[in-house]
Amino acid sequence: MDFTTQLLIAAISAGTPLLLATLGGILTERAGIIQLGAEGLMLMGAVTTCIVYIRSGNLILALLAAVAITAVLGMVHAFLTVTLRANQTMSGLAMTLFGSGLSAYVGKSISGIPLPGSLPKLDLEILKPVPVLGELFGRLDMLTWFSLLLVLVLHLLIHHTSWGLHLRAVGDNPATADVMGIRVQLIRYCYVTAGAALIGLAGADMVLAYAPTWNEGLTAGRGWIAVGLVIFARWNPLRALFCAYFFGALDSLGFRIQLLGSAVPSYFLKMIPYVVTILVLMYLGYRNRNKPSGTPESLGTPYIREQRF
C-alpha cells in the first residue's frame, strides 16, 4: 500500500468517531440545545463498551449498552435544559466532568485489558474491482459503513422530510413551531437523547477501532474537537463527513510523519489537531463575519411558552 492509501485509511479510522460525535452534536444543536457534554458522553460510551464487551464477549450487546447508557445521560441533559431550563453551557460542562470522573472510576478494573475482538469488516465483493478505492473499501469496518449511511439518512431527514422541517423549526423558532402544533419539548427531548446516543457510539467506535484498550481519559479532547466540528460543518451532515475526515487525517498525519523519521519532536505533531481546530474556527469567524453562520437561531435559549424575550 502506498502512503496516500495508508493515510486515507488512517484518516477514515480516526475520523469515524469524530464523524459520529459530530452528527450527534448536529442533531442536538439543530433542536436548539447546546451539547458541550460530548467529551464526557464519548468517555462513557467507550468505557461501557469495554466493560460489557470484556464481561460478556458479545459485541452487539456492548454497543447497545453504550448507546443505552449515553441515551440516559442525554435525557438527563434534556431534563436539565428543556424542562428545568438550566444553563446549557454549565449542564454540558457538568456532563463532561461527571462523565470523565465516572468513566475513570468504573473503568479502573478493566484498564489495560485488551478487548476480546474488534469490529467485523464488511467484505463487499462487488466493490473490489473499483479502481483505487477498491482496496480501501475492503478495510472499512461495520461502524464506518454505518456512519456513512447515517450521513445520508440524516441529510435526507433534516432537509427532505417533514420531520426535519419540524426539527429545524424547533431549533430556529420554537414559538412559531409551537403555534404550528409541533410539540417543542418532546422534539427537543427526542433529538437530545438521540444525539447523545450517537456521541456514545462515537466513544464505542474509538475503543473498538482506534485504541486497543480502555485508558483513563482515552478520548483526549476529541469530544471537544467534535463540538468545534459541528460549527465547522455548519450544522450540516454532508459537510460533517468532510470535516471529520479532514481532522481524522490531521490526527493521523502526525504519527505518519514521525514514522517517516521527521526531526520535529512528536509533541509538536500531536498539537496539530488542537491548533488547527482553533485556526479553522478563527478563519470561519473571519470569513463569515457579516454572513449567517448557519447556527440554529434559538440555539442556547430555552423555550418558555407565553414568555417573550
Added chain:
Amino acid sequence: MSPKPGNESATLTPMAGRSGRWYSIRLEYDSSRTRSPWWTPILSVVLALLLCAVFIAANGMSPLVVYEKMFRGAFGTSYGFTETMVKAIPLLLCGLGIAVAYRISVWNIGAEGQLTVGAMAATAVTIYFPDLSSFWSITLMLVFGTAAGALWGLMTAVPRTHFGVNELITSLMLNYVALLALDYVVFGPWKDPKGFNFPGSPMFTAAQSLPVLGSTRLHIGLVFGLVAVLIYYLMIRFTRWGYELRLIGANPTAARYAGIHIKKHIIIVMLISGGLAGIAGMAEVSGVTHKLMQGISPGYGYTAIIVAWLAKLNPLGLIVTSILFGGLIVGGYSVQTIGLPSSISEMLQGAILFFLIAGDMIHRFRIRRSA
C-alpha cells in the same frame, strides 16, 4: 388562581402543558425568582454524595466507610488538613480567575492550561537565571508565571472578541497544547541530566522555593490567594470596573447600549483569569513539587470551575469551597489505600455540579394544585 404575567405552568414531563390536566398537582414556573436560595449548594453536595454512594455500593464497598475514610483523610489529622490547604491554594487562585470570567459569561475552561504554562514560565526562570538571590528569583518567577498565564488567557480572548470563536473550545484546545508543551520540555530540553532519565526539570534550589509555614508543606501561596480574593472583592464592590463587570453580567445588551466596551472587558477578564491561574502554576512548582514534571496538576483547572460555581462566583464563598474541594482531592487519595480509585473524587465533583445547576433552577418552580 390566575397566574401572574411572566409565570407559566408546566409539568415535569416532556409534554409540558398538554398533559398538565392529567395531574391534580402542577408546577408553576416563576421566571422572576432568579436569586437561588443559600441552601442549594449544601443540598447539591448532599445529593451528589447520595448518588455516588450508589456507585460505591455497586463496587462492593460500604459508602459510609468510604466517606468516613475520605473525611478523615482530608480533615481528620493535622497532616491531612495541611495537605487539604495545600491543594486548596491552586483551587482558590484558579477558581477566582474563573469566577472573574464567568461573571460576564466568558466560559473559560482553560485554567488547566494556563496553570501549566505558568508553571513552565516559572521553571524557565530557574533554568535560565539559576544564580539569582532569593528575592529576585521568586519575584521573577511570579512575574513570568503570571505573564505566561495571562498570555494563554489572551489567546482564548482574542479569537472570541475578534473572530467570534466560542471560548470554550479555544480554551480547552489550548489545555492540550499546554500539556503537550509541558511533556516536550520535561522529556527534552529541560530534563534533569542527573535525574536517572526520569522526565522532569532539575530540583529547585532553596532560593527558588516559596517559603513554607514551619515544617509543614503549606507555603506562602496561600497568602497570594487570600490577597487576590481581597483585591477582587474590593474591585468588584468599589470600582467603576467592578460596576461595569456587574452590569455586563446582569444584562449584556443594556451594558452595550450604556456604552460599555464589552470586547475590552472580555480581554481584561481573560488576562486576569489566565494570570491568576499562572500564579497558581508558579506556586505549585515553587511551593509544592519544587521541580517541573508531568502531572503537576491533578485537574485543578477543571475542579476550580466547580469551586467557582459552587461559591456562586462569590469571592468569600470561594475560600470555603476551595478548602472543601481541596479536602475532596486529598480524601480521594486516601481511599486508594482501601482499593478504590481516586477518581471517585472527580465523579463526586461532576455530580455536585449537576445537582447545583438543577438546584439553581428548581426553586423557580412552585407546586400548585390545579383547579
